[in-house]
Amino acid sequence: MSGILRAARCLMSLLAPLTGNVSTGSVTATATSSPLVLPRNTYGVGILSGSLDPLTLVKTTAETTVTAGGTSVPIRSVLGGQRVNLAAGTTIRWDPAIPGLQPTAIVLAPGMTGGTQAVGFGAVAQVRLYESTGVEDLFKTGAGLFPALVLVWSGSDDDENVGRTTTLLRERWVLAVVASRTDGDETRRAEALQILEDASELIHKQSVVDGEVFTAPQPVLVNARSRIVSTSAAYIYGIQFSTVRSLEKHESRVFPAFEQVEAQWPLPGTPEASVVTDVVIPIPIPT
The missing domain is CATH 2.40.30 (Elongation Factor Tu (Ef-tu); domain 3)
Known part of the structure; x- marks a missing residue:
């Protein structure tokens, strides 16, 4: 995956x-x-x-x-x-x-x-990936059940090189909050903003869920929040945040197996190595 x-x-x-x-x-x-x-x-x-x-x-x-x-x-x-x-x-x-x-x-x-x-004010009917929703559905409120959260991956940035073969990538995301209600413009806006707050608190500074680490060495960082679009039928707000992952170099080169042998011998005319004999001095033990 x-x-x-x-x-x-x-x-x-x-x-x-x-x-x-x-x-x-x-x-x-x-x-x-x-x-x-x-x-x-x-x-x-x-x-x-x-x-x-x-x-x-x-x-x-x-x-x-x-x-x-x-x-x-x-x-x-x-x-x-x-x-x-x-x-x-x-x-x-x-x-x-x-x-x-x-x-x-x-x-x-x-x-x-x-x-x-979930029921009541601020309850979310569905959470979907952008690829399974589509741009027209997102901006024309055709995502289906409302209120909805649509998770959008918007790109990657080179964050840091770690060693010779590893690069940290910062993944950029937008979580779109789509609120479409029939009980008044003010209620739609208030519910969208409440979901915006709740969703921000759930993801910010998280790095592990159900034992699965999905961002490291840094947790989720919420960078900004803004209105994406508003229509007579819906409010769509966005949470911009980032995660971090490592990208490993794929080594395609093939190296033959080899043995390394180290040999030592004196050059012609080299005198024999001097041998130093240890001098032993007996030390009497006091009685």
């Missing part, structure tokens, strides 16, 4: 409290041949009505050894809400695919349970 996508999913986990309670459950994962270790925080996406549903993103909660006969693996949803209460038998596709593992897993009975939708 790309470092950008992993950081994005970790940020979504940090924002989950705004959406409600997450759901938990188990899936049957199956190895293709030899047993393999499935790490904690391995991600999958639910398949609903024949299509991948990005709002049903799940991740494993414990390291598990998976066999070809099928193994129960504990999982939880990344976000909260009623939508993440997946019925037993629901198919989960591992994302990204994992070598040595069947591409899909099945939710075990009694299903994924415990997910509840």
Whole structure:
């Protein structure tokens, strides 16, 4: 998985409290041949009505050894809400695919349970990645359920060289707060600003979520906040922040194996080395 996508999913986990309670459950994962270790925080996406549903993103909660006969693996949803209460038998596709593992897993009975939708002023209906929303949806308030948070990766900057093969990159992000309400312009603006505050507090200075480090050596830094656009139907505000990751040089050169031998011998005409004999002086022991 790309470092950008992993950081994005970790940020979504940090924002989950705004959406409600997450759901938990188990899936049957199956190895293709030899047993393999499935790490904690391995991600999958639910398949609903024949299509991948990005709002049903799940991740494993414990390291598990998976066999070809099928193994129960504990999982939880990344976000909260009623939508993440997946019925037993629901198919989960591992994302990204994992070598040595069947591409899909099945939710075990009694299903994924415990997910509840946040309600009231400042509750967030969904958190989505920009790539799954689109620019027209973002600025024309077609993101679907509201209020919504849309996470946008805007680029990378060279932050610092660390050694010969490693560079620290500062990833730049924008978290768009999209509030679309029908009970008055003032209420829309107030709710958007409240979500802006709550989301800022949840991500600022964080670096680890569920045991997964997604920014190092510096935590999330909120740099600025601003209005992106306002319309008669919605307010969209933005939180600008950054994370840090390392970029390693890929070594493509091939070096032949070699042996290093060190030999020492005197040049012709060199006199033999002098040998110094230690002088031993006995010291009587007083009686």
